Amino acid sequence: MTKSIISEKAKSAIGQSQPPITVEVSRREIQKYSLATQQSQQKYLDGDEAPPMFLFGLLRPLTPINELGPDGIARDASLPDLPLKRVMAGGTEMIWSRPIRPGDVLTATKTLSGMEEKQGKTGPLILLHYELDVVDADSCLVVKERSTRICR
Amino acid sequence: MSRLDQINVGDILPEKHHTATEVSLFLYNAAIWNPHRIHYDAPYTSDVEKHPAIVIDGPLQGDWLAQCVTDWLGADGQLVTFSYANRRAAYLGETLTATGEVIAKDKATRTVEVRLGIRNETGEIIAPGSAKLKFE
Numbered sequence: 001m002t003k004s005i006i007s008e009k010a011k012s013a014i015g016q017s018q019p020p021i022t023v024e025v026s027r028r029e030i031q032k033y034s035l036a037t038q039q040s041q042q043k044y045l046d047g048d049e050a051p052p053m054f055l056f057g058l059l060r061p062l063t064p065i066n067e068l069g070p071d072g073i074a075r076d077a078s079l080p081d082l083p084l085k086r087v088m089a090g091g092t093e094m095i096w097s098r099p100i101r102p103g104d105v106l107t108a109t110k111t112l113s114g115m116e117e118k119q120g121k122t123g124p125l126i127l128l129h130y131e132l133d134v135v136d137a138d139s140c141l142v143v144k145e146r147s148t149r150i151c152r
Numbered sequence: 153m154s155r156l157d158q159i160n161v162g163d164i165l166p167e168k169h170h171t172a173t174e175v176s177l178f179l180y181n182a183a184i185w186n187p188h189r190i191h192y193d194a195p196y197t198s199d200v201e202k203h204p205a206i207v208i209d210g211p212l213q214g215d216w217l218a219q220c221v222t223d224w225l226g227a228d229g230q231l232v233t234f235s236y237a238n239r240r241a242a243y244l245g246e247t248l249t250a251t252g253e254v255i256a257k258d259k260a261t262r263t264v265e266v267r268l269g270i271r272n273e274t275g276e277i278i279a280p281g282s283a284k285l286k287f288e
Contacts, residue, residue: 029183036179037215038170040223052222052234053215057184065187071201072187089210091237096230 010080017111027102050100090148126151156287165252210238220250229287236281
């Protein structure tokens, strides 16, 4: 077994959740998303229901412009301090209990659920596994998302 | 005959072609509040991040997969699970095709599983995905 390149401090982030964020879903925001993604179903274009991938934009951090990096990206609080700095999206899986609708007040909690070290074709990789739970105002689960990010 | 009765393993979902433009990528990234310059700043994208052209967002391709399956489902049921992964980048100017195929059907639970994929112009699947649907 080769020595881990992940520091003990970075490993200690496993199991930790970021502070939950609460968002209120507006019909207009769903409509903008649906027009931008050229949806064909009227329920999405009218904003009666959100397309599944609307969730991705809904939960992005609202960072002030003067805090963005030269690439335009906000620093990411969910990223532990790792020796591999190039971060790419891996896979995403969503498990839906019900669709998102206008007026929903949703609370999302993201947890770093695991880290894996792998040897890729071009060098070492670290996989970061996240779990995201999204509940409504009655604390009922709306969607659970499992996602992976690849650091190289 | 219910909609579920008419569905068989091997059925091909209607394909949909997507050709992103500067305007559609601008609106998408504004809608999701994504300021990453590789989606709208061509000189920066090629000079600094060394991409050949403006990059089509990975999650936008995920949306196109979701559209492929939810348009096919219509009002006949609910999306239960949806997954995708971006395996290779796609660039402004490319036409991408969202594809899907029924790979399993369970009459007892009224569920259908679909394999999804974003295919580029060379025929390569650059974003595989899957979905499970529950029919009413």
